[in-house]
Amino acid sequence: MQEPLRFDRFELRPAERLLLVDGAPAPLGARAFDLLVCLLAHRDRVLSKDEMLAAVWPGLVVEENNLSVQVSALRKVLGAQSIATVPGRGYRFALPVAPLDEGVAAPVPRPAAASKTTLAVLPFQVLSSEPGLQFLADGLAEDAIALLARVPGFWLISRASSFAFRGHAVSVPEVARQLGVRYVVEGSVRPQADGVRVSTQLIDAATGHVLWSGRFDRRRAEAADLQEDIARGIMAELEPELTRAEIAHVRRQRPENQDVWAHYHQAIGSLAMQGWSREAMQEARARLRHSVALDPSFGLGHAQYALLTALSVNINLQPDAAGLAADALAAAQRALALDDGSPEVLGYAGCALCDLGQREPGVALLQRALDLDPSNAQAHVAMGASLGLGGQLAAGIEQMRFGMQISPRDRRLGFWGWALGVFLLRAERAGEALAEARTAARRDPRFHLPHVLQAAALLQQGHGAEASAALATARQLCPALTLKEVGLSHGRSVAERLAPLWAEGAA
Structure with missing residues (x-):
């Protein structure tokens, strides 16, 4: 169903995945x-629970209570009388419904702190009369819309709305006014001798300022699927820049104006801007608690909180770990009860369970995340780490490398690189471990654990003086670091080998 509908005080715009109440976006998972x-879509009859489960969780086996949770969430927004329960049969939509003419639908007002951040992908320009390039350009814009729709925290304007500007000389600020968006993605396609060049820009819609630009050259003969190859290349660059732009925007807001997604992006920004430090982790977890306090049904917020809390326990980024493991487990379970069909929720919750020692259910969740979205870099890295913890070092290292390769500008690369280096060291690949540790330290200069890893790898290679210097750097970055914590994060054997250097540094 794609046609917009009106009922009571509400408008439903399926193409934009938008529900309005009195003209403003309504909070809905x-x-x-x-x-x-x-x-x-089936308002003329009673829908059985099996039909609804199949439609909302396609291809997944879920408990019936998940349906009850979502029905309850809808009734909270629409009113208790909106959905009728027919005992023994199922549910039926109970409010009068009328069609809404999409052509005259008013632009949606979207204050900065009222809903998810809005984004439009405009049709890509073709800078040539070569036949076939228009199809490639349209396909790239459509792929960008589909891929960006997976990025948590952003509303994507439908293709039908954004492509209405094709052939019209309209400024970006005017596009922003008509579509109600904060960011616009533009692009162009031009032929080269044996390939194509695609240029893209991320633009602040209100000002027209270019926040990021990228260029992608592809030889047609080298790409089995040229369109998909270019689209994924664009996304690998665009997604982190979009997140970075939103973090910067949120930081400029007054604290009292920050909503659920603002707090979520602030949590991401805490680690991206401050590195993996105790202070950044404390701020990130506090932001996520604010986020789910504002909206207890925010599954992604619970899942991210579960993961960061579980990691805090494992690498001791929180000084008081008492009760944190149980807190992380409860948050993961809450996230799954709210939204177990989101690859991001599954990836974060699955990683949290693995970190909490529940490897079997954690791996099952990670596999479901990858089944739903094979491009989920976080789930690949987490799956690789779980394989490494299970003794499958070669397979785990390969999968971790793959996850990092498909997200080459990811804000988490410093942490991931350190984790990969730990498994390389366990696999007796000290040279590779040292290289990963040094790269991780460059990516996140405030993260102390890559320097511990450098010390271990250098010592294994017989470079005692350099190892001692690296360990001293780690202790300068984290004065509260203990040898016991080194054993927890790197393994007991590493801590035992570093003990003499530790004693020398304390003398």
């Missing part, structure tokens, strides 16, 4: 939105 669309 992804599963609840899908359930609403399903109920409205």
